[in-house]
Amino acid sequence: MRVPVRHLILVISLLFLVGLASQGQAQVRGKVITGTVIDSLGIGLKGVNVYLQTDQDTLYTVTNAQGIYRLRGVVGSEVKLIYSMLGKERQTAFVSLYEHDPSPLVLSPVVLVAGVSFIDPVQVLRTVPIVHKGDTTVFNMSGFSYMKQSLLEDVLRSSLPGFNVLRDGTTFYNGQVITSVQVDGRKFFGGDVLTATRNLPADYIKQIEVIDHYGDVAEIKGIKNTTPEKVINIILHEDRKKIMFGQATAGGGTNDRYLGSVGLNKFDRGQEVSIIASANNTNTSLFTFGSPDGAGGRSASLSDIGDYADQADGLNTVNSFGVNFSDNVGQRSTLTGSYSYSQRKNETKGNSLLRSTYDGYQITKADDFTSVSDDRTHKFDFELNSRFKNKDLLKITPSMTLSRSVRDNKRNILLNNFRLRNDGWYQDSSTIERPTYQLNALYSKHFQDPRRKLVGDIQVGYKRHDKVENVSEQYVIYDTTGTAPMISRFDQEQLVNQYDATKSIRGAISYVEPFFDHSLLEISYEYDLTNIEMSRRVRMPGEANIPIIDSLGLNYEYLFASNRTGLLYQYEPNKRFRANLGFGVQPLRLSGAVANDTLQYRYDNINLIPSAMMRYRFTDEFDWQFTYNGRNSQPNFLQIAPIRDNTNSRLVIVGNPLLRAEFVNRLSTILRKSIASKGQYLELNFAYNFTSNKIVTSKTASSDETVQEVSFVNTDGYYELKSYYTFNTPIFNDKFNLETTGNLDYFNNIVFVNAERSLTRQYLFAQNLQLRYSWDEYFESVFNANYLLNQANFELPRRQKIAAHSALFSLGGRGYLSNRFMLGAEMSQKLFRGYVQDITDVSPTIINTYVEFSFWKNKMALLRLECFDLLDQNKNVGVVTEYVGNDIFESRNNRLGRYFMLTLNMRLQRMPK
Known part of the structure; x- marks a missing residue:
C-alpha cells in the first residue's frame, strides 16, 4: 500500500509549526x-x-x-x-x-585594536553526562536537557542515549530489557520498572545507574560467571530524599474513554511510603503484571521502537492499586515491602490462518474468533536485609502471587484438507486460579580476609494451577473423496477439572578461598528438587453423577532431582584482566508414576558441566569478554503428562513421560567501546547456543483427515546463532543524538512431521535507526526507521521459502508555544510485505496529537487535550506471525481505535520546613 503523502505532510507541518513556535517563544522572552x-x-x-x-x-x-x-x-x-x-x-x-x-x-x-593579551588560568566545571564504571553506567541528569516536570519515562524515551521505551512502558538499554528498578538502592514496588518510570518526576533524580547485575550470590562472592541482567538504580537529589509529592489525574473522552489515577509518595531519608491507583479503559498500566503477557500486550521487541500504535490487542479495562514501603529496622537492617493489585478485562476479536503442510497434502484452518477475559492478580513482595555486628549478611525475600482468570472464547472455523472440509465452531469457557508462593534466603559469612567467602542460598517454592473448563465444538463434515459427496456431523462436549501443584526446593552453598595473591578457588554444591502432582478428570456436562471418562483422566506424579558439585578457579592479576575456569558434575533423575499403575517412568543421567569466562579491559573505556556456561531445562507438564488431551478434537496433544531434560550450552562474546568525552558508545555481541536432548514437537496427520496429533520427543541438532550491535553518538552538537541498533539471528529448528525429521532454517534480521533532537527545554523531536525480515526455509514436506518484510517510519515532537502552552504531534507508518494478503494487507498510518496548558502556582496543574489515532487506523492492525516446523500461522486482531480525551493533572509537592 502506498504511504499517504498528505498524512506525512500533515505531521511534518505540525512539528515544523511546533518548532517555529517554540523558537519564537524562546526568542520573545526578554x-x-x-x-x-x-x-x-x-x-x-x-x-x-x-x-x-x-x-x-x-x-x-x-x-x-x-x-x-x-x-x-x-x-x-x-x-x-x-x-x-x-x-x-x-x-x-x-x-x-x-x-x-x-x-x-x-x-x-x-x-577592537591590536594589543597583547595575557591569558589567566581558567577552571571550567562541566558535568560529564555519562560515566562508565566497569559493570555500571552512570547518567548524570544535570548533563542532559529535558522538559521540566516530565516523568522519568518521558526523559528515558527522549533524552538519554541508549534508552528506548515502547508505548506500553517496556524499557530497553542498549538492546536489553531493564528487568528491575531500585530507588536509592532499595527495590521500588518489588522492582517493578513500569511503576517507577511512570510515577517518579525526572527533576527529582540526580543520577541513574544502569547495572549489569549477575545475581546476589555472584555479587557477594565476587565471581561473576553467570549471564547478567540489566537493572537501574535511581539516585534522588539530596533535597528530594525528604519530601512529600504526588499527582492526581482525571479525564474523559469520546467513545466512553476515561482515565483516572492518583499517586502519593513520602520520602524521609530511608523511610519511604508510596500509594498509587488507576482506573482506565485506554490500555494504561501501572504494573508489568496482570495478564499472561505482562502489561497486557504481546512480547515487546526492539522492532516496536517508534511505533505510536497501541500494541495491546483488543479493548482493555484496567484497574490497579499498589502500596510500597521501605524503612530501617534498627541500625543494621532494612525492610521493604509492596502490595499490588491489577484487574484487566479484555475483549479481542480477530481472524487467523494456519497452514500445516504434509507430503502431498495441506491442512488449512481459517477462523474468526472472539475472546473475552477477566484477569485479576494480587502480589505481595517483601525483602529484609540485615548486616550483623560481625558483618555477616542475611537477606530474606518472601513473595506471594494470587491470580484468577475467567475466559470465554468462541471461534468459527473452516478446515480443509484436499477433498475434506470441516465447517463449524469451537467454544470454551474456563476459570483458572494460580496461587504462587516463593521464599528466598541468602546468608553470607564474613571473614577477616575480605576475599574469603562462605555463602548459602535457599529457594523454596509452591505453585498450583486449578482449572475448570467447559468445551464444546460442532462441525459439519463434507467429504468429496468418492463419486458421491458425503455429509456427516461431529459434536463434542467436555467438562474438564484439572489440578496440578508444583513444589520445588533449591539449596546451594559456596566456599571461596583466596589462592595465592591474585586467585580465588570456589567449591560449591547445589541441590535441586521439583515435584509435580497432577489430577485431571473429564466428563460430559450435565448432572454430577455422570461417569468420568477414564481414558481422558489421569492422576500423575513427576519428580526431578539433581545434585551438582563444582570447582571453579578465578585469576585476576589486575583491574584489566579477569578469567575463571570451572567444572561441575551433575547427576540427575527424572521419574514419573501413574496412580494405580505398575508402570514407572524413570531417567537417570550425569551431566559434565564446564564453564569459562575471560574479560580483558584494554582501557577504562574499551573491554572484551567471553563466557561459556551450561544449564539444564526441564520439560513442562504439558510435554510429559502421559495423557491424550482432545479438548480440541482437531488438534490432539499427547504427552511423553519418557522425555529427558534438555541441556543448553551457551557461548557468548561481547565487545564494548565508549568515549565519554564524545558521548559515544559501541557494543558488539555474538552468542552461539546449542542444545542436547532438545524437546521438539512431533506432528502426525493423514491425507484423509483434518485431525492433527502433536507429541514431544528429544533430539539433537538444535542450535541458534545470535548477533547484535548498538552504536550511539552525538552528531553536529550535543543537541542531536544518533542511535543505530541491529541484530541478525539464525535458528536451526527441528520438528518431526509424520515421523520424519525436518529442519526449519529461520533468519531474523532487524535494523533500527533513531535520531533525536533536543533544544534545551523548549523543543524535542525524534525520528525512527525500523526494518524487520523474518525468513523461514522449510525442508519437509517440500522445500519452500517464506520471506516476510515489515518496515516502520515515525516522527514525533513536542514544544512550547508559549510559557504555558505545549503542542505535540507524532506519526508512524508501518508497511508489510510477503505475508498472507487477506490477513495482513494493512499499512496503518497512526497520528497522535495533543496540546497542554499549564497553570496555577509553579505550573502545578496541567490541562491536556489529546487525540489518539486521528485517522482511526489502529483498530484492526494487531498482526501476529509464526513460522515453525510445517506450520505457517498469521493472525490479525482488533485494537484500540480513535478517541479524543480531555484530562486534568494536578501535581502535589510539600518540602520539609
Missing part, C-alpha cells in the same frame, strides 16, 4: 541586543567573544563572519558588555534597557 565589532580599518571581525552581564542573567555569543552578534532573551535594566579576542585589546560597554520599548536594541559598532 529583549534582543545586536551590534557589530570591527577592526581599526572598519572591517568586521569574526569570532569575537561577546559576554553580557545583568543583575538577573549572563549570556555569551560570538560574532559571525561579518562581525555581527545577536543576544536574545536579555532581562534586566543595566547591561554590561565585554568584547574580547586573542590579539586584541578588551573593550567594555554599559547599556540601560527600558521595558516599555519592545523593539531590538542596535548598538554602535565597537572597535
